[in-house]
Amino acid sequence: MFEELVTQHEHRLKNTMTPDQLSSFITLIQEYRDIFSNDPGLIKGYEHKIEVSQEVPPFKIPAYPLKPQQIPKAQAIIQKWLNLGIIRRSASCHVSPLVFVEKKNGDLRPCLDGRHINKYIKPQFECPRRQEEILAMCQDVGAISTLDMSSSFLQVELSRDSCKYVAFNFLGKIYEFTRVPFGLKTSLSALLRALDNLIPEDFGSNIGAYVDDIGVFSKSIADHLLHLRALFQRCRELGVHLNLEKCNFFKEELPMLGLIISKSGLRIDEDKVAAISQFPTPINIHVLSRNPSGENKLSRPEAIVNAMSSAFQMLMKIDKLQDRDPDIKEIKDNIDQYPQYRIEK
Numbered sequence: 507m508f509e510e511l512v513t514q515h516e517h518r519l520k521n522t523m524t525p526d527q528l529s530s531f532i533t534l535i536q537e538y539r540d541i542f543s544n545d546p547g548l549i550k551g552y553e554h555k556i557e558v559s560q561e562v563p564p565f566k567i568p569a570y571p572l573k574p575q576q577i578p579k580a581q582a583i584i585q586k587w588l589n590l591g592i593i594r595r596s597a598s599c600h601v602s603p604l605v606f607v608e609k610k611n612g613d614l615r616p617c618l619d620g621r622h623i624n625k626y627i628k629p630q631f632e633c634p635r636r637q638e639e640i641l642a643m644c645q646d647v648g649a650i651s652t653l654d655m656s657s658s659f660l661q662v663e664l665s666r667d668s669c670k671y672v673a674f675n676f677l678g679k680i681y682e683f684t685r686v687p688f689g690l691k692t693s694l695s696a697l698l699r700a701l702d703n704l705i706p707e708d709f710g711s712n713i714g715a716y717v718d719d720i721g722v723f724s725k726s727i728a729d730h731l732l733h734l735r736a737l738f739q740r741c742r743e744l745g746v747h748l749n750l751e752k753c754n755f756f757k758e759e760l761p762m763l764g765l766i767i768s769k770s771g772l773r774i775d776e777d778k779v780a781a782i783s784q785f786p787t788p789i790n791i792h793v794l795s796r797n798p799s800g801e802n803k804l805s806r807p808e809a810i811v812n813a814m815s816s817a818f819q820m821l822m823k824i825d826k827l828q829d830r831d832p833d834i835k836e837i838k839d840n841i842d843q844y845p846q847y848r849i850e851k
Contacts, residue, residue: 508539511750519756527727531755534731538738545590546657546685547747551703554686554696556668557628564599567622569675572606577677579614580606584676592660596682598673605689618689623671632695640714643723644767649730651722652760653737654752658718659693661746662686662700704744706736713737721760721767730756 516532523531535542572580587593602623606614644650655661664672664684672690673682686696697718704720705713712733714721722737724730734755741748754760760767 508542508750511542512536515750515755522756522758523727527731530731531734534735534738535750538742541738541741541746541748542750543747544656544749544751545747546592546655546660547745548663548685549661549700550743550745552700553663553665554668554692554700555665556671556690556692557630558626558671559628560626562600562623562626562671565622566599566601566675567603567619569603570605570619576606576608576614580616580676583614583616584681588681592685593681593683594669596670596673596680598670598680598682600671601673601675601680604674604676618672618674618683618687620672620687620689620691624691627671627691630692630695632698634694634698634716635714637716640716640721641765641767643711643714643721646725647723648726649722649724650757650760650767651730651734651755652753652757653720653722654749655718655720656747656749659688659697660685662696701744701746704737704740704746706740709733709736727756 512532512535515535516528519528519531541547584593600623602621603619604616605619606616609615662685664686669682669684672687673680686693690696694717701715704715712723712729713736714723720737722730722733724733740746
């Protein structure tokens with residue numbers, strides 16, 4: 507699988523790089539093949555502890571039903587997690603349900619429904635870097651890459667006394683996570699703390715991470731190879747695994763943080779704008795309050811949000827929206843026609 511993915515990257519880049527540059531890149535990937543895996547790594551130097559505000563009483567929330575055709579896929583995931591040590595059998599009395607979300611390709615994405623246990627977990631306020639700081643690295647770039655962590659949260663180890671709080675029921679058996687599952691109040695803080703030392707200090711202005719999206723921005727291909735090597739070395743030292751299939755190397759433009767990043771600057775991702783402009787006119791507050799894009803990644807420019815927020819607040823106070831079609835249309839048109847957001851060179 508690894509060699510096949512390397513060949514795919516090589517084929518895609520052969521018309522955009524010189525033979526020597528391409529050879530150097532392929533050699534680099536081969537040298538660090540141990541950091542590329544679909545299985546999550548185990549980040550060294552950090553163990554996450556779940557702090558609770560009070561004694562947690564026993565609870566067991568019923569598991570969500572699975573469709574018959576989903577059960578074999580779910581069983582395969584649970585067995586793989588057991589083999590990798592991501593979960594283990596448990597006698598915990600704090601049992602949350604596991605949710606299996608079906609992706610477009612039919613695969614299942616499991617996550618913990620931690621809404622009940624989250625009521626007892628003390629919040630942590632670690633937060634990612636400001637998006638503007640990451641996007642500011644895109645000025646005068648000659649090479650862009652984005653790297654994807656393999657099941658990022660599952661690369662963070664849980665302390666032994668925390669595992670009992672993240673137990674779940676699967677087909678009548680109780681398991682608990684030994685890694686941080688997606689769905690906890692503190693999952694994001696745990697990942698950010700674990701990745702504190704991921705970015706090499708010498709290249710802090712060229713490598714930026716926003717949660718588990720890692721961007722590498724360089725003025726030349728030669729510099730880019732150096733930056734990638736430094737990042738790969740740090741991944742090896744920390745035990746971070748990257749998903750080679752989802753990594754994008756030496757692209758002329760890439761989607762990141764809801765924008766399209768390119769050598770000429772930044773622009774709004776048209777797919778995000780289309781989700782808003784094609785959103786049906788709402789007829790009640792419930793529909794209006796839904797997120798039309800399905801995710802909160804139309805992140806910049808803030809002027810869009812600032813200009814429209816007062817109008818949205820006004821509409822949210824109205825019981826019947828049928829008579830406010832012109833107001834809603836104006837909001838959608840303003841977002842749809844907002845000029846491209848670029849960093850001037």
